[in-house]
Amino acid sequence: MNAPQSATAPPAGPGNPIQAMLEAPLSLRERKKLKTRQTIRREAYRLIAEQGYENTTVDQIAAAAEVSPSTFFRYFATKEDLVLTDEYDPAMIDAVLSRPAGEPFLRSCREALIGLLRQLLEHEREELLVRLRLTKDVPALRARMIDTGNEPQRLYLTALTRRAGVREPTYAMRITAAAIGAATTETVLQWAEGGGTEDIAELVHRTFAILEDGFSGS
Amino acid sequence: MNAPQSATAPPAGPGNPIQAMLEAPLSLRERKKLKTRQTIRREAYRLIAEQGYENTTVDQIAAAAEVSPSTFFRYFATKEDLVLTDEYDPAMIDAVLSRPAGEPFLRSCREALIGLLRQLLEHEREELLVRLRLTKDVPALRARMIDTGNEPQRLYLTALTRRAGVREPTYAMRITAAAIGAATTETVLQWAEGGGTEDIAELVHRTFAILEDGFSGS
DNA sequence: CCATCTTTTGAGAGTTACTGTCATTTGACA
DNA sequence: TGTCAAATGACAGTAACTCTCAAAAGATGG
Numbered sequence: 001m002n003a004p005q006s007a008t009a010p011p012a013g014p015g016n017p018i019q020a021m022l023e024a025p026l027s028l029r030e031r032k033k034l035k036t037r038q039t040i041r042r043e044a045y046r047l048i049a050e051q052g053y054e055n056t057t058v059d060q061i062a063a064a065a066e067v068s069p070s071t072f073f074r075y076f077a078t079k080e081d082l083v084l085t086d087e088y089d090p091a092m093i094d095a096v097l098s099r100p101a102g103e104p105f106l107r108s109c110r111e112a113l114i115g116l117l118r119q120l121l122e123h124e125r126e127e128l129l130v131r132l133r134l135t136k137d138v139p140a141l142r143a144r145m146i147d148t149g150n151e152p153q154r155l156y157l158t159a160l161t162r163r164a165g166v167r168e169p170t171y172a173m174r175i176t177a178a179a180i181g182a183a184t185t186e187t188v189l190q191w192a193e194g195g196g197t198e199d200i201a202e203l204v205h206r207t208f209a210i211l212e213d214g215f216s217g218s
Numbered sequence: 219m220n221a222p223q224s225a226t227a228p229p230a231g232p233g234n235p236i237q238a239m240l241e242a243p244l245s246l247r248e249r250k251k252l253k254t255r256q257t258i259r260r261e262a263y264r265l266i267a268e269q270g271y272e273n274t275t276v277d278q279i280a281a282a283a284e285v286s287p288s289t290f291f292r293y294f295a296t297k298e299d300l301v302l303t304d305e306y307d308p309a310m311i312d313a314v315l316s317r318p319a320g321e322p323f324l325r326s327c328r329e330a331l332i333g334l335l336r337q338l339l340e341h342e343r344e345e346l347l348v349r350l351r352l353t354k355d356v357p358a359l360r361a362r363m364i365d366t367g368n369e370p371q372r373l374y375l376t377a378l379t380r381r382a383g384v385r386e387p388t389y390a391m392r393i394t395a396a397a398i399g400a401a402t403t404e405t406v407l408q409w410a411e412g413g414g415t416e417d418i419a420e421l422v423h424r425t426f427a428i429l430e431d432g433f434s435g436s
Numbered sequence: 437c438c439a440t441c442t443t444t445t446g447a448g449a450g451t452t453a454c455t456g457t458c459a460t461t462t463g464a465c466a
Numbered sequence: 467t468g469t470c471a472a473a474t475g476a477c478a479g480t481a482a483c484t485c486t487c488a489a490a491a492g493a494t495g496g
Contacts, residue, residue, distance in 0.1 A: 032492085175401050296454080
């Protein structure tokens with residue numbers, strides 16, 4: 001193989017999945033890789049903040065991070081991945097699956113989401129805000145987001161399927177995951193648009209209340 | 219101005235909006251433009267069917283349609299737009315808005331959707347199937363779809379906002395539009411995946427039933 | 437510490453989607 | 467028929483990727 005794996009997160013326990021990911025003993029090589037990845041991302045965000053997303057070229061980012069453009073693409077398959085990739089997807093699935101068995105799916109999602117967001121906010125509130133705002137403002141990113149593995153829809157579908165203990169999701173599962181996923185995305189984007197000043201847990205509650213009562217308010 | 223407008227659909231009445239678009243007296247220039255547009259799309263679909271989306275270059279398409287690459291980009295802003303652009307968005311908004319005033323929004327959407335799909339199926343069933351299947355299979359397309367103006371989410375949001383007679387959509391409207399829009403997209407994609415053999419009206423009914431009862435089945 | 441093996445990196449060349457400009461052509465219209 | 471605006475094509479450029487190959491650097495066994 002010729003490329004460093006794109007950060008396959010170690011399967012984290014349900015206790016504090018994010019924290020767990022920050023530990024783990026690392027070889028020198030691994031540490032260097034991680035550092036390179038962080039440097040690239042940091043420099044990229046700096047440049048993007050100064051010049052905007054479209055005006056910042058990969059070559060500039062590579063130069064600022066002191067790596068070759070080739071190396072940039074070894075760490076991020078596309079420029080968009082800079083903003084969109086996320087290491088916490090497995091944690092979200094775990095969080096949903098570790099909810100009590102009989103609980104309605106909607107509630108499991110809500111609680112898992114609130115728990116995960118609380119942790120994310122503690123550790124990297126600012127970065128999350130920047131990323132979400134970019135996601136909302138840059139068309140290419142908003143577009144791409146849907147397809148990447150980190151979109152909520154796919155997470156929910158995986159969780160639903162596993163919870164039911166089946167291999168292939170049913171039609172109803174697909175529809176459910178699509179709807180809840182989109183609502184989740186919209187919720188965090190709205191939070192970011194408000195500058196992160198609102199209580200995100202409260203927003204999540206409002207969202208799920210709408211879903212739960214079948215949109216009867218409209 | 220230097221470029222032909224990308225098919226701004228004439229505002230169609232609620233009667234039979236699609237049919238209305240197919241009539242209208244056209245000047246020679248307009249007819250030629252329309253023909254060029256159709257030729258490009260037809261040749262593109264042919265090449266894509268033979269070689270796949272990624273392996274088909276814009277230059278090839280332009281050559282096959284006997285226009286210059288410049289002209290290609292005057293008709294389709296991006297290669298993706300070949301597959302994704304859709305002339306019927308205004309018709310969908312109209313269809314929702316022309317439902318009875320007191321009707322629950324969910325039902326208005328359902329009926330509007332079924333009505334529009336029925337017409338689409340009559341006129342261009344095959345093309346619709348091809349497009350949907352491409353949309354589902356080609357990552358770049360699936361990604362891009364969300365951002366373009368033709369995605370259901372934006373349509374529903376517009377309809378909701380206008381129906382309420384306000385300027386800015388509320389938080390609840392955004393969440394509602396996101397959820398219903400995603401469910402709609404998933405529904406038609408599922409239909410296409412089944413090769414169009416299932417009754418799409420029935421699928422739509424199942425989808426909206428799930429939404430209506432608050433996902434209590436999960 | 438050294439030799440060797442594997443992973444990571446950089447250099448460079450090539451492809452493709454797209455942008456902008458400008459001169460030429462072609463339909464519209466009086 | 468002459469004039470104007472819209473449509474087209476040729477061409478040059480940019481930037482995001484892809485591929486290949488050789489050099490550098492960490493891992494590993496002696």
